[in-house]
Amino acid sequence: MVTYSKELPVRHQVDVFVAGGGPAGIAAALAAARQGASVLLIEGTGCFGGMGTVGMVPAFMQFADGVNFLAGGIGREVYDRLWEAKGASPDDRYDDPLRHLSIHAETLKRVYDQMVVESGITYALMTQMVDVIAADGAVEAVVCAGKSGPYAVRAGIYVDATGDGDLAAWAGAPYEKGDDRGKMMAGTLCSLWANVDWTAIRAAMQRGEDELPRAFADGVFSVPDRHLPGMWRVGQTLAGGNLGHTFGVDGTDERSLTEALVYGRQLMTEYELFYRRYMTGYSEIELAATGALLGIRETRRIVGDYQLNLADFQARAVFPDEIGRYSYPVDIHASDPSAEAFDKLMEGLHSFRLGIGESYGIPYRTLTPKGLSNVLVAGRCISADRPLQGSVRVMPGCYITGQAAGVAAALASSMDQDVHEIEVSEVQGRLKELGAYLPNA
Helix, strand or coil: CCCCCCCCCEEEEEEEEEECCCHHHHHHHHHHHCCCCCEEEECCCCCCCHHHCCCCCCEECCCECCCCECCCCHHHHHHHHHHHCCCCCCCCCCCCCCCCEECCHHHHHHHHHHHHHHHCCEEECCCEEEEEEEECCEEEEEEEEECCEEEEEEEEEEEECCCCCHHHHHCCCCEEECCCCCCCCCEECCEEEECCCHHHHHHHCCCHHHHHHHHHHCCCCCCCCCCCCEEEECCCCCEEEECCCECCCCCCCHHHHHHHHHHHHHHHHHHHHHHHHHCCCCCCCEEEEECCCCECCCCEEECECCCECHHHHHHCCCCCCEEEEECCCCCCCCCCCCHHHHHHHHHHHHHCCCCCCCCEEEEHHHHCECCCCCEEECCCCCCECHHHHHHHCCHHHHHHHHHHHHHHHHHHHHHCCCCCCCCHHHHHHHHHHHCCCCCCC
C-alpha cells in the first residue's frame, strides 16, 4: 500500500461541472449554459463526441418515432448542423429521422467544436476526472488531471456524463452492472474502410449475415460471432464498420479494456478477409482506421429515485415528471458468441419494438442518484433496468437525458437546492423553451 497526500489548487469554481464530452455531456453543458449557469466541461480524449467521433460508431440510431422528433432541442440542433455541414451519407434522407443517420466523424467533431465554442462555456480536452471528494451525501470537489498536473474543481452541481457512472459511483451512489450473473454486453471496436463500391452493393442487395455460415465453415473467423451489425455508408467510397464483438470486456477496468482493444484491432483482419472474399462491392476495401475508444454498450447503471423498466417500455409509459420520450428498441447485444445468446438477442429485438408514433417517457427521477444531493447522471448510466438501458443508451437518447440534466443542474445551482427537491415543472418549462419534445408536461 502507498499513502499519498498533496494539496491541490482549485482551478475552477463553477455553477455546473460536467464530466464527459460525449452526446450526454455536450447536451448537459450547452443546456446549463443556456440557462445562464457558469459551466466547466471536461473530456478525456482529443475531441468531443465520444462514441460518434473518437469511437467511430458509424451511425446515430433513430431521432424520431416516425411522427415526432423525440430528441428535440440540442439533439435537433446537432442533427440539423450535421446535415448543413454535409456530414451525413449520400444515401441518408433529412426528412426521415426515424432511420439511422450515418456519421462522418470528422464533420461531427467540427459541429461539436462550433457548438461548444459558441456557447461560451469553459472546456478542456485531454483532461481526466481522477477522483471525487464527497462527504455526507454531497460532492465537495472533483480532482482532474491534464498535462499540467492535477487540480481540483468545485461546483454547485456535478453532472456525470461519463457513460460508466464514474463520478456518481466514486461519490458513493449505488449501482447495478450487467445481468444477474454480472455479465455485460460485448463491446465493439468500430472502424473506417475505404474503396467501397456502393453501386455494386446496392445492385447485389446482399446480407452479410447470410454469408457468415459459409465463412465459419471455411475457417475465416477465430470466433464464430453470428451477430454482424455491418457497414454504413459514410462517404462516396467510405464505410463505417460496426464489426465484431469483444466478449467479456469490462469497461470500468482499464486492464480489460486494454486486452479488448488489442484483440479488436487484430479481429479487423478477419473481417477484411470476410468482406473481400464473400461480399459484393468490397473486393478492394482497405482498413483506414479503428476507433481510439472501444465501443462500450454497458457498464454501471446508477440507482436513482426511479428505475425505468421494461414494463414502462411495453406500456408506452407517461410520467408526471417526464423530461423526454424515446422509442429505440430493446437492443441487448450478446455477452458470449453462443447460438443461444444470439437467438435471445434477435428475439428481444423483434419482441420489444415500438410502432410508428409510439414512445415511452423518461422521468426526471432516473437522473437523481440515491444518496447524493448535488449529482445528476445523464446518458447510458441513468437509473434503468437492463432492458431499458439497452434502449435509452444510444446517442439520441443521451441528448434527451443530457439536456434535462443540464437544465436541472443550472436550476438547482441557482437556487442552492437539492437535486431531488427542485420543481420539476420548472425544468419541464425550460426544456420546452429549448425545443424538447414533452407532450405530457
